Amino acid sequence: MKGTAKVNYIKKLELKNPITGLNKIFDNRIRLGIMSVLMVNEEINFNDLKEMLEVTDGNLATHLLNLEENGFLKVKKGFVGKKTNTTYSVTRAGEKAFADHIAALENMIKGVK
Template identity: 55%
Template sequence: MVKHLIHTLNKAFDHRVRLGVMAVLMANDLVSFNDLKEALDLTDGNLASHVAALEKAGYVTVSKQFVGKKPNTTYTASTEGKQAFQEHLNALEKLLKGES
């Protein structure tokens, strides 16, 4: 039954920012903080808090280093994150098609 499909959606991707972060990371192997912020038109704090939630869930890997004297933070979708996001997309597709 279609009504049960709603329970297969992943709550980690409920917010549009987290959905956007994962979509960008699925399309790119590695994305810098500034590129992700610009792509999604977000403030520093907004992006940082949503990425932290995805990192805590194990869906995003954060890498911090210095380039010269400037901090450089990059993000990648973890294997678990890619799988979870694909399952979320599959559930959305089934919901849209009215499948059970």
């Protein structure tokens, strides 16, 4: 399932089960991966994140920007020698939203047992 199909699917689920906390922003695998990594690492730089998630530069940058615009992550630009070194860390809001998302997913599983 991709894009709108998946969004509709989540919406349908929300109608069926009144689960609050599910966040459309985390409906994307890469954004979900970025958040998972950031939750357990104080900060991480672009290249380490890229290696961990096995994605391309452009793809990763797009999703990072999306998360940043939503206020879920902080970006810090710095230098290591002459190279730029951009590090990312999760914000309070991001932490909260992600925790809620996980809790909602867990509730969905528990709901049917």
